[in-house]
Amino acid sequence: MHIHFIAIGGSAMHNLALALHHKGYIVSGSDDVIFEPSRTRLATKGLLPEQFGWFPEKLNSNLDAVILGMHAKADNPELLKAQELGLKIFSYPEFLYEQSKNKTRVVIGGSHGKTTITSMVLHVLSYHDIAVDFMVGAQLEGFDRMVHLTEENDFIVLEGDEYLSSPIDRRPKFHLYKPNIALLSGIAWDHINVFPTYDNYVEQFRIFVDSIVKGGSITYNEEDPEVDRVVKASENAIRKLPYNTPDYAVENGQTILETPEGPMPIEVFGKHNLSNLAGAKWICQNMGVDEDDFYEAIASFKGASKRLEKIAEGRTCVAYKDFAHSPSKVMATTKAVKEQFPDRKLIACLELHTYSSFNPEFLREYKGALEAADVAAVFYLPESVRIKKLKEVTPSQISEAFVRDDLQIFTDADDFKNFVFGQEYDNSVLLLMSSGNYGGLNLEEVKVLVEKY
Template identity: 85%
Template structure:
């Protein structure tokens, strides 16, 4: 097949392009800008566009399909040409469904935890040499790509994102996968630029549960009241399988998971990650992995990229970075780190970076999110607010939203970097949380700062 990607440089899009190239398809693509690591990975496989921009001459009747990325606009010249020629145009999730409609589709959904749960499942399956197709939202140790597609594998494991499918398809991605086996980890309002009310956001998860193939199953976190309500309200003819956080303990900075064979040390930590582990276990069992084999494999799981990733460690101090940016994720991650190292001072730093985090109404959702930290810091760039064409957010609004009088707030990168780099970290834990890059902070410097 000949496939052309409009906006090939995105994290998900370039991984799909690489997967299809590996499968033997002929791939072309365009984009107006491509950042690392996408740029190098596409170049290595000969898929990097020779010139950046949009070129209508790349669109012709010899193409079997177009895959349209979210980075493109609805008036993209290549898209308009494809529509004019009557070419088949897929969004990213539509194309994944086309590639997997004859497989058993396992879809992991939820406002938080879905990348980690998907990663756990894939780690266990790889450990036991069980070959599956997959799509996951983070780079994993031992996996060449974030997307893998074949003709022969029976299962495909998909991370089910609730964000929009494409510029011309406003449906959430996870509405298009039609899972046979599904999981729902948690619901906490997010993406307010698309879902302006919590009720509107909640509705997307109801549609997801109702999209499960009749006779299929939903494994759901029964400790999340919103998840429980959505699943119980569904009249879809599916099996409803609850899970909850397993018993565990923390001893000397090590988390021990209670198993039928006794306490087992694991690499990940925090109540939210233990909950994720429980969900992953039940999905793996639905896929034919027994409990004992799951525990054997999960003991070596170190986490998905950017999820509580250790970036520096000394004798008495340690530093982590995490992708957490929404209120529920920030709260869960901060609590997890404090629980793991209760006797060390926790400095938690959150960069406000997303559209939602700069909305005055949504900011209130962050109330108490950093309470587990001994010292809490917020960093944001007013330029980021301006770029998103939002009203200016003041430090006073942020302090009021978090309801923490001792909250430190930095609004320029140089001051924030100086604060981080000029501290003594003896007997401390540093936690950096953001979906951005902390204003260009050099994380390698932390290795020389921790004690």
């Protein structure tokens, strides 16, 4: 089969392109800009477009299908040509469903934790040499790609994102997968540019639960009130399997998980990650992995990329970076680090970067999000607000939203860098949270700084 990708350079899209190439498909694609690591990974397999831009002449009636990425616009010249030729046009999730409609589909959904839970499940299955197809939103240690597709594997494990499928398909991705086995980790309002009200956002999760195949199952976090309400209200003929945070303790910076076989040290930490672990355990058991085998494997799980990732450590100081940017994730991550290192000063830095985080109404959701930090800073670039064509956001608005008198706010990249490098790091933890790049902050320089202490 010959598949053409419109916007091949995206994180998800280039991984799907690599997976299909590995499967033996003929793959072509276009994009107007491709960043690292996508660029090198595509080039290595001979899939990098010779020229950047959109070229309708690449589209012809011999193509078996076109996959349309979110980076493309509805008036993309290649998309218009594909429509004119009457070609099959799939969104990313539509194509994944097409590849997996004869498999048992395991879908991990939720506003937070879905990447980590999916990663935990894949780590356990890989540890026990259980081959499955998969799609996950982070690069995992020991895995070549974030997407793997075969003809022969019985299961496919999919991270179920609630964001839109494509420029011409406004349905959330996870509505298209029709899971046999599903998980719902938490619901906390996000993507305000697409779901303008909280109720509208919650409705997407109701639809997800109702999309589960009859006779299937939903494993759900009963400690999340909204998740509990949504699942219990569903009249879908499915099994409903609740989970909650297991017992654990923190001793000398080490998290100890209580198991039926006794206490077990684990690599990940934080209440939210212990909750994620409980959800992953039930999913693995639904897929045929014994509880004992789960615990044996999960002991060596170090976390998903960019999720509480340790970037530097000195004798009395450690630094983490985390993808956290929404209010619930920021609060959970900050609390987790403080709980793990209660006797150290926690310096927590958050970069506001997303569309939602610049919305005055949504900003209020950040109330108390940095409460657990001893020193708290928020950084954002007014230029990012202008690029998104949003109203100006002022430091005073941010200060009011977080409800923290000593919050330090920076709107200049150099000022923020000077703040980071001007701190006293003896007996401390530095936590950097963002889905951006902290205004170009050099993390290698941060590493050198932290390792001095």
